[in-house]
Amino acid sequence: MQHGPAVRRRKLGAELRALRTGAGLTSGEAARLVGWHQSKVSRIETGSSGAKPADVRSLLDAYGVGDPQLREVMLALAGLDDGAGRDHWWHAYRGVLPPTYRDFISLESQARAMRTLETTVVPGLLQTAEYARAVTRAALGGVSEERLDTLVEVRLTRQEVLRARPPLELDAVLDEAVLRREVGGPEVMARQLERLTEAARLPQVRLQVLPFTAGAHIGVTGPFVVFSFSSTSDLDVVVLDHLTSTLYLERKEDLRVYTEAFNALQANALSPEDSLEYIAAIGDGL
Known part of the structure; x- marks a missing residue:
């Protein structure tokens, strides 16, 4: 059992790992495609660290993910707003x-x-x-x-x-x-x-x-x-x-x-x- 941010990071990481595998890439190959060190890909996939909006989009692009619904869910799990789908209006209430x-x-x-x-x-x-x-x-x-x-x-x-x-x-x-x-x-x-x-x-x-x-x-x-x-x-x-x-x-x-x-x-x-x-x-x- 985990709290929201942790469970979302893990879910995001697991799905990104599945997409990478489906694209026939190793974590090292994925890292080279986006210009990262392999350890960064591993940390994101295990949920040990979060991912920035640009990071998630870069990986989805590298894996050839064009499905807008899937991209929306991935970004939502990261707590991100890709400018598509339902508005993330609750960000305006962070102080409350x-x-x-x-x-x-x-x-x-x-x-x-x-x-x-x-x-x-x-x-x-x-x-x-x-x-x-x-x-x-x-x-x-x-x-x-x-x-x-x-x-x-x-x-x-x-x-x-x-x-x-x-x-x-x-x-x-x-x-x-x-x-x-x-x-x-x-x-x-x-x-x-x-x-x-x-x-x-x-x-x-x-x-x-x-x-x-x-x-x-x-x-x-x-x-x-x-x-x-x-x-x-x-x-x-x-x-x-x-x-x-x-x-x-x-x-x-x-x-x-x-x-x-x-x-x-x-x-x-x-x-x-x-x-x-x-x-x-x-x-x-x-």
């Missing part, structure tokens, strides 16, 4: 957002699909401004109104990935507790449930509710997110968010376990159609 949150937004912005289990709060991509404000204030006791405004602004800007071209594909399983917890009070919660209903009707969103009647389930251990990327499954990553840290799991075994867990949760949850009715019924009760 912790590195782990910026890393999460970077992955979210570049991912093709996101699968999330939520057991306590509505996913950030589906929150209303009022709900986001209430839940952020509760999570960060004593936060100033100015910083709170900024964090809510960031939360809402993140939601642009659902309106991008192509949009992020979102699969969300919500424990019933998410819907019952009156964050911000009944009125705020009623509007939040309406927002969930609207979002669930989007073609790129699949929303399912796991009712209390489902009993204990594999998700009781806590929420998680699985990001998938267009170019290769080797770049997929699981994110576990804790009170003081965020962990990124990259091993194939971890990905397999969490993917199977999410599939099981979907199988035990209400169908998307029944989930809409369930959400509406809870909203009527408010």
